[in-house]
Structures are given as C-alpha cells and as structure tokens.
Amino acid sequence: QVQLQESGPGLVKPSQTLSLTCIVSGGSITTNYYWWSWIRQPPGKGLEWMGVIGYTGNTYYSPSLKSRTSISRDTSKNQFTLQLSSVTPEDTAVYYCASDRGVGKLYEYDYWGQGTQVTVSS
Secondary structure, eight states, X not given: OOEEEEXXXXXXXXXXXXXXXXXXXXXXXXXXXXXXXXXXXXXXXXXEEEEEEEXXXXXXXXXXXTTTEEEEEETTTXXXXXXXXXXXXXXXXXXXXXXXXXXXXTTOOSEEOOOEXXXXXX
C-alpha cells in the first residue's frame, strides 16, 4: 500500500523558506489520476489545504498562500516537495502530505503522512 512520510527541519527562522519533502513508497507519484497535496494544521485550528501537484506535474495552490508556495516533484526519487517562503510565526503548524484520486471531498484523502511539526521561531 501507498505510504507517505514527511521529512525536513522542525525549526525555521522567520523570513526564511520552509522546505519539506514527502517520500512516497508503495506507489508512483505518476500513477494516473492521483493528486499529491500538502495540508497544514496550526495549533488549535483546523486543517488548511495548501496546494497540490498532479500526476502530470501540474500544480494548484490555495489563493491565500500561492504567492509564497511552490510544490515540485522528483519522479526519479518518487518524492514531492513543499517550499513556503517568507515564513512568519503564523506558519507554525503540523504539516502533512496526502494523496487522493480526486473523487472525494476536501481532506478525504486516500493516504496521509504522519505529519511533521514545523515551528517558525527565532
């Protein structure tokens, strides 16, 4: 079965770029009809969808984050990456990668990573 694992620093300084990688096993990120998303959950708040990269490599972003967000992939490593620039303490959250086939409601993903805590602090 498909498994996802987030990897990256747990602490980022304000104004720097947050970079996380989602390591995918048990399935290919180029599998037809699968979409690969980044979602975050700030402390005490709900889930926030950040963006997605599709099986063809096309990307879509949350309007509130699109100016700072970039999602890319490395098909040879079967990984996809989140970059969030100009971070502030408000970007502190648990960050998840997840995947779905585009047939369910928002956040109804087929697969989730375990999540990784990222704290923005000096």
